[in-house]
Amino acid sequence: xxxxxxxxxxxxxxxxxxxxxxxxxxxxxxxxxxxxxxxxxxxxxxxxxxxxxxxxxxxxxxxxxxxxxxxxxxxxxxxxxxxxxxxxxxxxxxxxxxxxxxxxxxxxxxxxxxxxxxxxxxxxxxxxxxxxxxxxxxxxxxxxxxxxxxxxxxxxxxxxxxxxxxxxxxxxxxxxxxxxxxxxxxxxxxxxxxxxxxxxxxxxxxxxxxxxxxxxxxxxxxxxxxxxxxxxxxxxxxxxxxxxxxxxxxxxxxxxxxxxxxxxxxxxxxxxxxxxxxxxxxxxxxxxxxxxxxxxxxxxxxxxxxxxxxxxxxxxxxxxxxxxxxxxxxxxxxxxxxxxxxxxxxxxxxxxxxxxxxxxxxxxxxxxxxxxxxxxxxxxxxxxxxxxxxxxxxxxxxxxxxxxxxxxxxxxxxxxxxxxxxxxxxxxxxxxxxx
Numbered sequence: 001x002x003x004x005x006x007x008x009x010x011x012x013x014x015x016x017x018x019x020x021x022x023x024x025x026x027x028x029x030x031x032x033x034x035x036x037x038x039x040x041x042x043x044x045x046x047x048x049x050x051x052x053x054x055x056x057x058x059x060x061x062x063x064x065x066x067x068x069x070x071x072x073x074x075x076x077x078x079x080x081x082x083x084x085x086x087x088x089x090x091x092x093x094x095x096x097x098x099x100x101x102x103x104x105x106x107x108x109x110x111x112x113x114x115x116x117x118x119x120x121x122x123x124x125x126x127x128x129x130x131x132x133x134x135x136x137x138x139x140x141x142x143x144x145x146x147x148x149x150x151x152x153x154x155x156x157x158x159x160x161x162x163x164x165x166x167x168x169x170x171x172x173x174x175x176x177x178x179x180x181x182x183x184x185x186x187x188x189x190x191x192x193x194x195x196x197x198x199x200x201x202x203x204x205x206x207x208x209x210x211x212x213x214x215x216x217x218x219x220x221x222x223x224x225x226x227x228x229x230x231x232x233x234x235x236x237x238x239x240x241x242x243x244x245x246x247x248x249x250x251x252x253x254x255x256x257x258x259x260x261x262x263x264x265x266x267x268x269x270x271x272x273x274x275x276x277x278x279x280x281x282x283x284x285x286x287x288x289x290x291x292x293x294x295x296x297x298x299x300x301x302x303x304x305x306x307x308x309x310x311x312x313x314x315x316x317x318x319x320x321x322x323x324x325x326x327x328x329x330x331x332x333x334x335x336x337x338x339x340x341x342x343x344x345x346x347x348x349x350x351x352x353x354x355x356x357x358x359x360x361x362x363x364x365x366x367x368x369x370x371x372x373x374x375x376x377x378x379x380x381x382x383x384x385x386x387x388x389x390x391x392x393x394x395x396x397x398x399x400x401x402x403x404x405x406x407x408x409x410x411x412x413x414x415x416x417x418x419x420x421x422x423x424x425x426x427x428x429x430x431x432x433x434x435x
Contacts (some may be wrong), residue, residue: 035285035286035287035288036212036215036286036287036288037215037288038214038215038218038219038221038287038288038289039215039218039219039220039221040220041138041220041221041222041223041251041289041290042137042138042220042222042345043137043138043222043344043345044251045222045223045251045252045254045255045290045341045344046255046340046341046344047254047255047258048258049258049259049262049263049336049340050340050343050344051339051340051343052262054186054339054343055262055263055335055336055339055340056263057184058180058181058184058186058335058339059263059332059335059336061180061183061184062176062180062328062331062332062335063176063179064324064325064328066176066179067172067173067176067324067327067328067331068324070097070172070175070176071164071168071169071172071319071322071324071327072319073093074090074093074094074146074168074171074172075162075163075164075168075318075319076162077089077090077093078160079148079150079158079159079160079161079163080121080146080147080148080163081121081147081148081149081150081157081158082119082120082121082147082198082199082201082202082205082206083119083120083121083158084120084121084158085120087120087121087147087148087198088120088121088122090121090146091113091121091122091123091124091146091196091198092113094124094146094171094175094196095111095112095113095124097175098111098124098126098175098178098194099111101178101179101182101183102182102183103182104182104185104186104187105131106130106131106132106187107128107129107130107131107182107185107186107187107188108128108129108130108131109126109127109128109182110126110127111124111125111126111127112124112125114206114210116198116199116205116206116209117209118205119198119199119205121147121198121199121206122198123195123196123197123198123199123206123207123210124146124195124196125193125194125195125196125210126178126193126194126195127139127191127192127193127194128178128181128182128188128191128192128193128194129188129190129191129192130187130188130189130191134189134190134347135347136189136190136342136345136346136347137190137220138190138220138221138222139190139191139192139193139219139220139221139222140190140191140192140193140221140222140223140225140338140341140342141192141193141194141195141221141223141224141225141284142174142177142192142193142194142195142224142225142226142227142334142337142338143174143193143194143195143196143197143207143224143225143226143227143280144167144170144171144173144174144195144196144197144226144227144228144230144280145167145170145171145196145197145198145199145200145201145204145206145207145228145279145280146167146168146171146196146197146198147167147197147198147199147200147201147206148161148162148163148166148201148307149161149163149201149202149307150307150308150309151307151308151309152308152309152310152311153309153310153311153312153313154311154312154313155313157201157202159309159313160309160313160315161307161309161315161317162315162317162318162319163306163307163317164231164317164318164319164320164321164322165229165230165231165232165296165303165306165317165321165322166228166229166303166306166307166317167200167227167228167229167230168231168322169229169230169231169232169296169322169326169327169330170227170228170229170230170330171196171227172230172327172331173227173230173327173328173330173331173334174194174195174196174227174334175194176327176328176331177194177331177334177335177338178194180331180335181335181339186339188342188343189342189343189344189345189346189347190222190341190342190347191342192338192342195207195210197210197280200279200280201307204277204279204280204282204283206280207280207283207284208283208286210283211224211283211284211286211287211289212283212287214287214289215287215288215289217429218429221284221289221290222290222341222344223249223251223252223255223289223290223291223292223341224252224281224284224289224290224291224292225252225256225281225291225292225293225294225334225337225338226279226280226281226284226291226292226293226294227293227294227330227334228279228280228293228295228296229295229296229302229303229306230294230295230296230326230327230330231296231321231322231323231324231326231327232296232297232302232303232321232322232323232326233296233297233323233326234297234301234302234303237297237298237301238267239266239267239297239323239326239329240266240267240268240269240297240298241260241264241266241267241268241269241294241295241296241297241329241330241333242268242269242272242294242295242296242297242298242299242302243256243257243260243268243269243270243271243272243292243293243294243295244272244273244274244281244292244293244294244295245270245271245272245273246273246274246275247274247277247278247281247282247285247286247291247293248281248285248291248292248293249285249289249290249291249292251290252290252291252292253292255292255337255340255341256292256293256294256333256337257270259333259336259337259340260294260333260336262336263332263333263335263336264329264330264332264333264336265329265332266326266329269297269298272295272298272299273299274299279293281293292337294330294333294334296326296330303317303321305317402416402417402419403416403428404428405427405428405429406427406428407427407428408426408427409426409427409428
């Protein structure tokens, strides 16, 4: 109780209710105060942009019409509450919209619902990567939450709220960044993930569960970039992007500041502070990963009615408060950040010059059965394939003939019999169930 009281006290000292609802409306997960030991970034983050020749042509493809269409549809759900069927439907719609994107030759796009243990709304995770594995280690992640809250209304916190600024605007900027990459033919160096989180409004629940899971599995993340409210401009103020410095890392924040300057087309205001674990970047920071956060303005100029409706139920956070050009600027800066990190450190196809076949026969550690693994590596497409034959049930190999946990891999994820495997530090690990 004392830790929660401290959080509430710190938050009450903030200049605004931002970037989420007032702390007396929710209980943040106090375990976020203790950082976990996630794997370090496999590269040193750059401090300045190095791939302007790649990024700049992409920026012209940001489409305000597409942003308007996507935001309009997302705000048509009566609400997107984390314990409602509308919240589930919104997640399904996001997934189906991602699935409909064109994918260029040489790339692949996958998307799935991440189902949580204590609430019904799933998060959505999309992964965009080269079809041919590369030598680049780690992944880049950007994300935003898409759930809603409705404090002050007659139907309670789960009542209707279009929540256009908080946080359809951030969700749309993340989607537009993905859409631009797939439709432009960009091929990532290292994989890029796009996350839409459930349950942020009631305590960054979705991102916290996911970030902890990634850390526990030892997944290397170069950096996470969070978008929250991204659309409101207070009348009479100069449009800008706020750069937050708490629950973020210096390396990621330095790069974010540089990419905003190079690609957003807006001025920035640095050294913004929440004072508590106010949104999803906190989850990745507390899991031990590099983390950065871009916000719609200087803290004191943020939209003052996020997560609120009028006592009669009428809406405050509607499309009318969102500037589409402002959201487009966040899409541009996001593209710059994730492309720079996807290409940073160099990458090349995981090629070999010869074709080899190796057969290894081992005894299973506990069952005494024999496991024969044949690995064939070919020059064509430079993709290694693994075929496993098991003479009896064994605890060391999957019965589906898919990847074998702990065995060498080539830097690519693979779905086998409903289990997604991920190549981490040169060996297969189980990533998630339900692919």
